[in-house]
Amino acid sequence: MLLRHTPIEISARGALTINPAKTCQPVGAMYAALGIHKCLPHSHGSQGCCAYHRSALTRHYKDPVMATTSSFTEGASVFGGQANLLDSISNVFALYDPDVIAVHTTCLSEVIGDDMSQIIAKAEREGKIPRGKRVFHANTPSFKGSHVTGFANMVQGMVSACATRSEGPRRHVNLIPGFVEPSDMAEIRRIVEVMGVRHILFPDTSEVVNGPLTGKFRMYPRGGTTLADLTRSGDGLFTVGLGRAASTPAAKLLDTKCKVPCEVLELPIGVRATDAFVDTLRKVAGVHVPEALTVERGQTVDVMADMLQYFHGKTVALAGDPDHLLPLAQFLADLDMRVLYAVTGTPTGPRFERRMREVAGGDVVVRQGPGADLFLLHQLIKNRKPDLLFGNTYAKYIARDEGVPLLRMGFPIYDRVGHQYFPIVGYRGALRLLERMLNVILDQQDRDAPEESFELVM
Amino acid sequence: MIEILDARKAQVLRTGSDSQALVCDRASVAGSVSQRACVFCGARVVLYPIADALHLVHGPVGCAAYTWDIRGALSSGPELHRLSFSTDLREQDVVHGGERKLERALRELITRYKPNAAFVYATCIAGLIGDDVDAVCRHVAADVGFPVLAVHSAGFGGTKKDGYAAACAALEKIVGSVEAPTAPLSINVLGDFNVAGESWIVKDYYRRMGVNVVACLTGDGRVAEVQRAHTAQLNLVQCSGSMTPLAKRLEERYGTPWKRVSYFGLEDTAAALYEVARFFGGDELLARTAELVRGETEAVLPEIERCRAGLTDRRAAVYVGGAFKAFSLVRALRRLGMVTAVVGSQTGNRDDYEHLRSICDEGTIIVDDTNPLELARFCLEQDVDLLIGGVKERPIAYKLGIAFCDHNHERKRPLAGFVGMGNFCREVYASVLSPVWDLAPARAGRAAARATQ
Numbered sequence: 001m002l003l004r005h006t007p008i009e010i011s012a013r014g015a016l017t018i019n020p021a022k023t024c025q026p027v028g029a030m031y032a033a034l035g036i037h038k039c040l041p042h043s044h045g046s047q048g049c050c051a052y053h054r055s056a057l058t059r060h061y062k063d064p065v066m067a068t069t070s071s072f073t074e075g076a077s078v079f080g081g082q083a084n085l086l087d088s089i090s091n092v093f094a095l096y097d098p099d100v101i102a103v104h105t106t107c108l109s110e111v112i113g114d115d116m117s118q119i120i121a122k123a124e125r126e127g128k129i130p131r132g133k134r135v136f137h138a139n140t141p142s143f144k145g146s147h148v149t150g151f152a153n154m155v156q157g158m159v160s161a162c163a164t165r166s167e168g169p170r171r172h173v174n175l176i177p178g179f180v181e182p183s184d185m186a187e188i189r190r191i192v193e194v195m196g197v198r199h200i201l202f203p204d205t206s207e208v209v210n211g212p213l214t215g216k217f218r219m220y221p222r223g224g225t226t227l228a229d230l231t232r233s234g235d236g237l238f239t240v241g242l243g244r245a246a247s248t249p250a251a252k253l254l255d256t257k258c259k260v261p262c263e264v265l266e267l268p269i270g271v272r273a274t275d276a277f278v279d280t281l282r283k284v285a286g287v288h289v290p291e292a293l294t295v296e297r298g299q300t301v302d303v304m305a306d307m308l309q310y311f312h313g314k315t316v317a318l319a320g321d322p323d324h325l326l327p328l329a330q331f332l333a334d335l336d337m338r339v340l341y342a343v344t345g346t347p348t349g350p351r352f353e354r355r356m357r358e359v360a361g362g363d364v365v366v367r368q369g370p371g372a373d374l375f376l377l378h379q380l381i382k383n384r385k386p387d388l389l390f391g392n393t394y395a396k397y398i399a400r401d402e403g404v405p406l407l408r409m410g411f412p413i414y415d416r417v418g419h420q421y422f423p424i425v426g427y428r429g430a431l432r433l434l435e436r437m438l439n440v441i442l443d444q445q446d447r448d449a450p451e452e453s454f455e456l457v458m
Numbered sequence: 459m460i461e462i463l464d465a466r467k468a469q470v471l472r473t474g475s476d477s478q479a480l481v482c483d484r485a486s487v488a489g490s491v492s493q494r495a496c497v498f499c500g501a502r503v504v505l506y507p508i509a510d511a512l513h514l515v516h517g518p519v520g521c522a523a524y525t526w527d528i529r530g531a532l533s534s535g536p537e538l539h540r541l542s543f544s545t546d547l548r549e550q551d552v553v554h555g556g557e558r559k560l561e562r563a564l565r566e567l568i569t570r571y572k573p574n575a576a577f578v579y580a581t582c583i584a585g586l587i588g589d590d591v592d593a594v595c596r597h598v599a600a601d602v603g604f605p606v607l608a609v610h611s612a613g614f615g616g617t618k619k620d621g622y623a624a625a626c627a628a629l630e631k632i633v634g635s636v637e638a639p640t641a642p643l644s645i646n647v648l649g650d651f652n653v654a655g656e657s658w659i660v661k662d663y664y665r666r667m668g669v670n671v672v673a674c675l676t677g678d679g680r681v682a683e684v685q686r687a688h689t690a691q692l693n694l695v696q697c698s699g700s701m702t703p704l705a706k707r708l709e710e711r712y713g714t715p716w717k718r719v720s721y722f723g724l725e726d727t728a729a730a731l732y733e734v735a736r737f738f739g740g741d742e743l744l745a746r747t748a749e750l751v752r753g754e755t756e757a758v759l760p761e762i763e764r765c766r767a768g769l770t771d772r773r774a775a776v777y778v779g780g781a782f783k784a785f786s787l788v789r790a791l792r793r794l795g796m797v798t799a800v801v802g803s804q805t806g807n808r809d810d811y812e813h814l815r816s817i818c819d820e821g822t823i824i825v826d827d828t829n830p831l832e833l834a835r836f837c838l839e840q841d842v843d844l845l846i847g848g849v850k851e852r853p854i855a856y857k858l859g860i861a862f863c864d865h866n867h868e869r870k871r872p873l874a875g876f877v878g879m880g881n882f883c884r885e886v887y888a889s890v891l892s893p894v895w896d897l898a899p900a901r902a903g904r905a906a907a908r909a910t911q
Contacts, residue, residue, distance in 0.1 A: 002537055005571055015562035017519060017546035024520030046582055046613030047486060048496025052524035055849050059528075064830060064853045071488050072614035077586065088489030095490065096831065107518045108582040108614060111552060142518035143547050143583075215859045215900025217834035345519075370546055394526065414528075 001401045006375060008382045018375035019394065021319050022345025023411075025140035025150030026104050027053040028179060030067055032154035033102035035185070035203020037224030040098040041067040044085055044114065044137075045106025060412045061182075061209040061420055066219055068092050068101075072108060081114045082122070089123045093130055096219060099227050103137040104154060110141035134227060136161030146346040147411065148245045148321050151179040155203060156249035162227065163234035165258040172198040173285055174236040174260060176250050178243030178267050178323050179411075180425065182206040182223070187423035188242070188268070191278070194292055197285040200229045200236065210420040234258035238284040242277070243267045243323030245348060267323050268425045270331025270433075271300060296427040303434050304335060310441050310458070311335040315384075318342045319377050319391035320410040322352050322368065328390065328409075330359040331430065340386050341365045343377045374398065388440065405440040466490075469827060471811075474820035480811040482826040491829040493777070493850055494804050496613035498581050499525075500621020503867075504700050505577050505609065505628065507651045508679035509533035512543065512573040516560050516591060517581030519546045529867040531651045534658075534678050538571055547583070557589050564598050564606065574681035575605040577628060582613045605632050605681070618779070619805055626704035629675065633708065634688040643738050644670040646690040648705055649697035650721070652677025653867060656874035660721055663754075663875060667746050669734055675701060688712045692737055694719045694730065697780055721874040722786035722882075723793060724755055724762075754876035762793065765883040768891050770795035772843040777825075777833060777851055778865055781806030781814065787846060787865065788817050794883060799840035802828050830854050843890050859898030861889035 026043060030053045033041035043050035050069035057065040070076070070084040085103070092101055103116060116137040123129055138157035140150040155176060175192060177185045186206040192199045207223030233239075239254050239262035241247030251262040263284075268277040274297070282289055304311075314337045318325050322344050329339045339360040344352075347369035356366045367376060374391070378398045381389070389399055392410040399406035413419050423429040442458055449455070468481035486492035502525050506513060515522035522544030533539065545563050547556050564576060576598075580591040591608040599606035607628045611621055645664065650657045657677030664671050672690040673683035688708065693716035695705045705716035717737070719730035728751045735747040774796050776787050781803040788798045798818055802825035803810070814824055823836050834854055837845060845855035848866030855862040863885050865873065871881040 002540055005538075005541075007570075013566065015545065015559040016566055017522070017542075017544045019526070019542050020519050020523050020544065020546070022519065023523035024518055026520070042489070046496045046498075047492060047494055047617075048499045048613040049520070051493070051495040051499065051850075052520070055528075056524055058850055058853060062853055062856075064857060065850075066491055066830065068489050068491050069486075071486050071490075071492065074615055077612075077614045084488045087487075091487055091489030106582070107520075107547075107552075108586070111583045111586045141549070142520050143552050144549050146519075211857070213857055213859060213898050215857075215898055217830070217854055217857050219831055370548060 002397050003378055003401045006378045006382065008379065010376070010379045010383075013371055017345075017370065017373050019397075020345050020373050021343055021377070022146035022148075023056070024107075024142035025145055025147060025153065026106055026142060027056055028147035028150030028152075029102075029104035029138050029140045029154035030054075030065075031057060031179070031205065032151045032158075032203050033104070034065065034208050035205040035224055036100055036102065036158065036230065037226045038099035038220045039102050039224065040092055040096055040100070042088060042092065042101050042103045043067060043069045043106060044081060044103050044116070045070060045108045046072045049106045056412055057209065059414045062417065063209045063211055063420075064217065065209065068096070070109075077108065077112060080112055081109050082119050085114070085119050086123055086126070086128060089128045089135060093128070093133060098220065099133060101135045102154065102157070103135065104140045104150065105137070106140070107142040110139065110143075134161065148179050148323065148346045152246045152249050155247065156253050158202060158230055159233065159250045159253045159257065162230040163254055163258050164231050165234040168235055170235055170237045172200055172232075172236055173281065174233045174239040174254060175199050175201045176239065176241040176247040177201060177204070178241070178246040179321060180243075180267065181419050181423070182208065182210045183419065183421050183423040184425045184429065187426045187429060191293065191426050192281065194290055195278070195281055195285070195287050196290070197281055197287055200233050201225065202230055202233060234260065236260040238262065240265060240277070240280055240284070245322045245346060266327040266330075268429075269324065269327040270430050271297065271304075271334060271427065272330055273327035274426050274430065293427070300427045300431045300434070303431060307434070307438055308336065310438060311337050313338065314388060314441065315340050315386040316388045316390065317377060317381055317386040317404070319374060319389075319395055320344060322346055322348045324410060326352070326355055326359065329356060329364075331433065333359050333361075339364050340384060341367075341377060341380045343367045343372050343374075343380075345369070345372055378402075388437065405444060407436055407440065466832075470823065470825045470832075471815070473815050473818050473822045473824065479808060480824060480826055482811060483807055486827055491831065492827060493829065494827060495618050497615045497618065497621040497624065498579060498611040498613050500618035500700070501579060501609050501611040501625040502621070503529060503651070504622055504625035504676060506539055507531035507533070507676040508575070508681065508684070509539045510536040510574045510680050511538065512567050512571060512576040513539055513579070514543045514545070514564060514567060514576060515579045515581060516545045516556065516584050516589070517547055517579075518583070519544050521579070521581045522546075529651070530653050530870070532655050532678060533652075535680075538573060543567060552583065552587050555588055556584065557594055560589065560591065561594050561598060564594070568598070568602055573604075575607070575632060577607055577609050579609045579611050581611060585610075585612055605635065607631055617805065622700040623703045626701065626707065629684060629704055630707050632681065632684045634685070634712070636682075636685045638686045638689045640689045640691065641670045641672065643668060643743070644672050644690045645692045645694055645734060646672050646687050647674045647677075648693055648695045648716075649701035650674055650677045650874070654869050654872040656721070656872045656878065659872055659875040659877060663731055663750060664734065666750055667731065667735065668743060669738070675704070688714070690714065692717070692734065694734070696720055696730075697782065700780070718782070720782060720786040722783065722878070723790035724758070724876060724879050725789055725793075726786045727875050727879070728755070758876045758880040761880045762883050765887040766793075766795045768887055771797065772890055773797050773799045773841060774844040774846060775800035775833070775837050775840065775842045777802045777828060777845070777847045779804045779848070781810030783865065784814060785817065788814070790879065790882060793879075794886065796844070798822060799842050800825070800833075800836045802826060834858060844886060859895055859900040861886070861892065861895070863889060
């Protein structure tokens with residue numbers, strides 16, 4: 001047993017994280033930047049940060065992940081990283097010819113105090129940024145927030161640098177999908193298209209990190225929001241942000257900067273959250289919900305009804321990002337399942353805990369921020385074992401030691417495929433979640449049932 | 459010749475047509491998509507396999523998260539190294555310093571896990587915010603009575619090689635901290651990390667020869683073995699980049715001679731065993747070694763011949779961390795009838811590249827510190843069937859419709875030793891001759907072209 005040292009007694013730990021349920025901001029910023037077409041993410045820090053983030057994303061997507069680095073040296077740590085970034089900007093445009101460079105900081109460049117706006121302005125003045133090209137940035141200190149915060153900051157950085165309000169008509173809805181998989185982003189786009197709503201979705205990593213095998217290596221794959229669309233986001237009729245932690249800063253900034261009103265909803269995971277998403281789109285775009293979507297919804301609810309006896313009363317432990325956990329907990333509650341524990345390493349406000357209790361009941365144990373790690377979740381599970389566990393690949397140690405089936409969700413997933421291609425958002429995504437949970441529950445029943453009650457029809 | 463950034467031209471050469479020496483050992487161009495990592499990465503990979511030591515990463519959470527159990531360095535006993543411990547420095551720690559937090563974390567972990575040593579990795583900002591990690595380690599070590607060592611691994615302090623040196627410096631402090639008699643016919647194996655169980659294979663060969671392996675540094679490592687390592691009569695250094703600094707220091711301190719070896723491929727493995735036999739001398743030892751080499755080679759040859767039949771004249775690209783591994787791979791590929799058309803490393807030095815030039819066929823591209831765009835172009839230009847590399851290279855090969863073999867952290871079967879050569883052959887064969895490539899656009903076109911020839 002790999003985790004044989006985990007004691008059942010839970011004691012306070014102030015200074016220490018064991019088996020984290022989060023990672024640092026820059027990887028989220030890098031992922032967000034990949035969702036812009038012909039954008040090259042740039043890591044302003046030591047070479048290793050960039051290598052680690054690229055490796056982590058490559059393992060998760062099994063696709064090439066391109067990013068550049070300022071390659072800090074001892075000198076840069078003393079005199080500041082300005083020269084490295086200026087050189088980088090020149091070299092990146094000369095060598096790789098992207099439309100955009102999206103710079104994110106690291107703990108190192110933050111502590112040194114490099115002023116990104118000033119350095120980028122200097123690059124502009126010195127003619128290092130070719131005409132029509134763009135460099136934008138996000139401050140992503142690794143000692144604050146988590147990978148989710150990094151994603152949110154980079155999306156906000158996109159708005160800050162690119163969104164522009166013109167005098168033209170306002171016809172489209174902006175959609176900010178949150179820190180979700182490329183498959184989810186594509187599904188969000190599909191729902192909006194089915195509803196006939198003009199839209200700009202940003203960022204959009206579909207067909208960037210889940211590209212086809214073509215026999216060619218593309219530095220810049222087909223997918224991604226174009227710089228032109230990003231600029232036009234300032235002319236939106238309305239912005240729908242999905243996921244409070246990941247999408248609020250950008251949605252709010254579009255409002256204050258370009259006077260595009262916004263609403264931030266939960267990620268459309270499960271029926272209710274998807275209903276809220278669809279309903280909001282209906283209202284702000286003035287469209288009807290098409291029959292096709294109503295049918296999808298009906299099919300999903302139909303399966304929930306068909307199989308309710310297998311879900312009823314099952315207990316669940318959740319580890320993941322706050323934006324995923326809240327709507328998922330609601331969906332589980334709608335299935336009459338019970339969430340025992342919800343753990344996220346991402347620091348969130350008291351609202352998260354309050355909302356989690358609203359949907360999952362007053363008994364749910366909620367832990368967030370520093371100290372809320374997979375070691376703690378393991379201790380909780382030792383105290384009371386759930387029927388199911390949702391978490392990323394690292395939860396598999398707990399699953400194995402405690403004999404709890406794991407449903408993989410979140411970042412990173414290093415040991416299975418599917419998340420790149422099959423969404424969990426929308427009615428179709430809910431259907432997939434139902435199928436995955438049922439497979440686990442029913443396989444277990446088939447395996448463990450005594451022979452006389454081993455059932456053919458379930 | 460394909461387009462290469464001017465600043466990089468000196469880091470690429472073609473055997474036969476280019477006669478200049480390859481420029482290497484330079485920092486990556488700022489703004490390049492380098493495949494290289496940092497000081498911390500180097501230190502972490504070397505020390506990580508010591509399974510009964512505590513590995514605490516002092517810094518923000520990322521460095522601990524990205525190195526959490528990603529390398530399959532197996533342990534036959536304790537598995538403390540597979541957990542992720544971090545001080546998870548937050549904004550207030552950056553302002554007020556993280557020393558107290560570090561000390562509390564260390565003491566709590568030591569109480570909880572009772573390790574035999576502790577390594578504290580000081581990452582980028584630990585020094586910048588003024589933490590005296592050495593002092594904290596000394597303070598705690600005085601109370602606990604075992605080595606508690608700071609590993610200075612700020613990412614910006616150099617390259618991965620400097621990280622290897624930092625790890626070697628930490629190991630050096632542990633070696634010799636207990637007294638033990640020198641055993642006859644005793645060696646240490648340096649630079650094998652027991653990825654997929656490779657150290658076990660190597661140790662088993664020496665055991666069967668009658669040679670005592672005092673310590674393997676650091677595969678399936680234990681603190682007690684490291685402490686006794688000074689009693690060995692010979693140090694073998696595999697993976698040239700990482701452990702040479704330690705071998706040199708042990709030679710200075712204890713007069714222990716050292717030799718470079720490799721356990722990849724039949725010839726190199728046999729040479730590594732004979733090297734030891736010749737060092738100690740004696741007909742019996744030599745006879746036992748010869749018998750072992752013969753038996754093991756005979757056992758794996760049929761498999762190699764089977765694979766060779768399908769792989770003859772196929773072309774390969776090799777891009778690995780250390781150049782010494784590249785030497786072995788060029789030879790191993792030749793044994794399979796394959797041609798190495800592109801070969802490069804992240805950290806090779808001038809001598810390494812000269813040696814590569816001497817063993818490669820004419821027209822081979824040799825490259826230092828490449829990037830994905832270059833590598834993809836070289837692969838297409840040289841029309842290779844196989845790329846050998848690590849995690850970041852794998853999807854590039856697959857997108858091109860080219861077979862791949864992981865010769866890095868993520869290999870799942872041991873590739874070392876005679877038995878490892880058998881695994882290597884099977885893996886290369888399975889990937890190169892996979893029917894999947896018939897469905898991939900580029901390869902399907904090529905297969906059709908071949909058929910009409």
